[in-house]
Amino acid sequence: MKPSSLTTRLACLFALLCMTVLGVAGMMLYRGLETQLTLRDDAALVTRVKQIRALLQDQNTLQLLHDRPRLFENMMANREVLLVLRFPGEQPLIDINPGGIAVPDLVPVASDVAVSLTAVQRSIDAHGTPFSALAANLRTGQAGRELRITAGRLMGERTRILDNYRQQVVWMALGGSVLAAAVAFILVRRGMRPLGALAAHAASIGIDNLGARLDAARAPRELAPLVAALNAMLERLAGGFSRLSQVTEDMAHDLRTPIGTLLGQTEVALGQARSADYYHALLVSNQEELQRLSRMTANMLFLARADHADTMIEPARLDIAAEFARVADYFEGLAEERGLRIEIACAGQVWADPMLLRRAMANLLANAVHYADAPSTIVLSSRADADGVTLAVENAGPPIAPHQLARLFDRFYRADAARRDSSQSSGLGLAIVRTIMALHDGSAQAASSDGINRFSLHFRM
Structure with missing residues (x-):
């Protein structure tokens, strides 16, 4: 009905x-x-x-x-x-x-x-x-x-x-009600015209004009909160669509590189007969490119799943020093190859999902090992206060501009465009860190000053 x-x-x-x-x-x-x-x-x-x-x-x-x-x-x-x-x-x-x-x-x-x-x-x-x-x-x-x-x-x-008087009262009530219904219908219909105009304006907003906003000045006072909420929603949609477009472009660019490499090497190999050693080297190169594609796909799948509201985490009370030591052991060899030393200066506990915390720590530490100046020391630290617990990874390296700091945690963003073709990075590591912190109702931040780059994870109490 x-x-x-x-x-x-x-x-x-x-x-x-x-x-x-x-x-x-x-x-x-x-x-x-x-x-x-x-x-x-x-x-x-x-x-x-x-x-x-x-x-x-x-x-x-x-x-x-x-x-x-x-x-x-x-x-x-x-x-x-x-x-x-x-x-x-x-x-x-x-x-x-x-x-x-x-x-x-x-x-x-x-x-x-x-x-x-x-x-x-x-x-x-x-x-x-x-x-x-x-x-x-x-x-x-x-x-x-x-x-x-x-x-x-x-x-x-x-x-x-x-x-007679009672009958007059009844007829007066019925007649007055009918008259009131007719008058109310006309007045309400006229009063609803601004809402119809807003609906028509909202219906005219599409992909081509996401920057358009509803006119709050012409809306009645009672509709002002609705107009403000709709404009805020349009602002979020425009921002989300812009980010999605940027992510799509970046993802297409990152996928084009390994796919182009695979196609080019395969076309060259098929151009004429090659030796077994050549084919072995080709397969090794193709394996590296496929691994990069696999990592990118896995990271995108993780981010897509984490965006759903029903994503659940299983937090537990974890020892911070033990978790940092576990991740540092994994990167110890890579750090020594670049002449870096990892120092752990932390204590206390944090309430977090073990697997997600280790992944966030690993992404930050991998970023530090990859971009730190050699020789230098990477410092893993923690600080507890009334507002919560903060875990930090600090390394000496090239300074990061303030306008870049605000976008470091965006998907596929790289502060140095020259590293866009690097097979070791997909531009999703810090985006995954931010998503993990959002699942914990926390935040991820980056700072750069005096030649020290600092990435921190804040867990609220």
């Missing part, structure tokens, strides 16, 4: 919010109106009972009530739905009840107590219509006899008013 658009969802949410607000507001107004109407009707009922009390205080009126009850019925019938006047235990003097309402059993207000709203008792008749009633006694002066006044009223008019 295709998901609904953001505009539709926002419009529906706004309509639902409006319906809720209008419904709650209408319900509160409905309850307020119901309370006011109830108080009005109860007050009218209390006023009528007070008026009847005051009217019957006159003995002449009471006598007239005995003599001509129909007169009072005609006077009161249009004003009250229920009115019963009776002496307890006797037939009613007046019984006005055109609706045939069952007279409830009420507790009367004493004759010497003022009638108030608290005396009104409410109930619901058989048809569900609210009914209010009030009973009060009146001392007549006839040997202490008390006349009971029972008055009541069905709230049919109030019920009809409230029903």
Whole structure:
């Protein structure tokens, strides 16, 4: 099922919010109106009972009530739905009840107590219509006899008013919600236009114009973080594409040299019959070139695997001096051939993957043995502080320019372009070192000053 658009969802949410607000507001107004109407009707009922009390205080009126009850019925019938006047235990003097309402059993207000709203008792008749009633006694002066006044009223008019009002509230909430949804849809659609423009601009950026950036100045304030994030992503993509292009060019150049050598030597050998010694020398030369290709392929495969986020390492606590000694033993012969001496001045431990640490150390030491001035000493050292552990390889050699130091750890980069054709280097050794340190959440750095080149590995605590 295709998901609904953001505009539709926002419009529906706004309509639902409006319906809720209008419904709650209408319900509160409905309850307020119901309370006011109830108080009005109860007050009218209390006023009528007070008026009847005051009217019957006159003995002449009471006598007239005995003599001509129909007169009072005609006077009161249009004003009250229920009115019963009776002496307890006797037939009613007046019984006005055109609706045939069952007279409830009420507790009367004493004759010497003022009638108030608290005396009104409410109930619901058989048809569900609210009914209010009030009973009060009146001392007549006839040997202490008390006349009971029972008055009541069905709230049919109030019920009809409230029903009509409730229907209006419902229709107002529904109509307001529909109107709000339509208005919200139009406003949100107009408000989303900048996002559409950004999407179109982003879609127009391709390989040919990776340098283009989204215009943050024309974007709404709410979209500024999104624009900044997209521009940062484009910056990373442009940088990555540029590096990939450079790596591809360098790799093609490095592959072309051994492949060209292999092809050239093979074509020469096939040009005419050769001696066995010539073919033996050719195979030895080809073997060296193939070994170089194999090393380059293995290094590229390692870097490609290390770039994946799921690459895992198995760190352990390692003795720094023992690891440096292990790597130095391997390069001892090569160092002596060039008149170099390896000195180990380190102590302590480091938390790292054993195989990866040895590979990083070996690459740094191989680099130092290859480029150090002879005779000189290569120093392997370590330093621990509150921030972590730093391992360093120092050698005397030609100074490295500052702009070259920043790129030494890039793939296929060589500080000396004249060594590009060297069969001993693929330009990936320091790139592998940096990748290994990234896997350890550490860093690799290079420095050159006073004729000393220093390569260091920093492991964070």
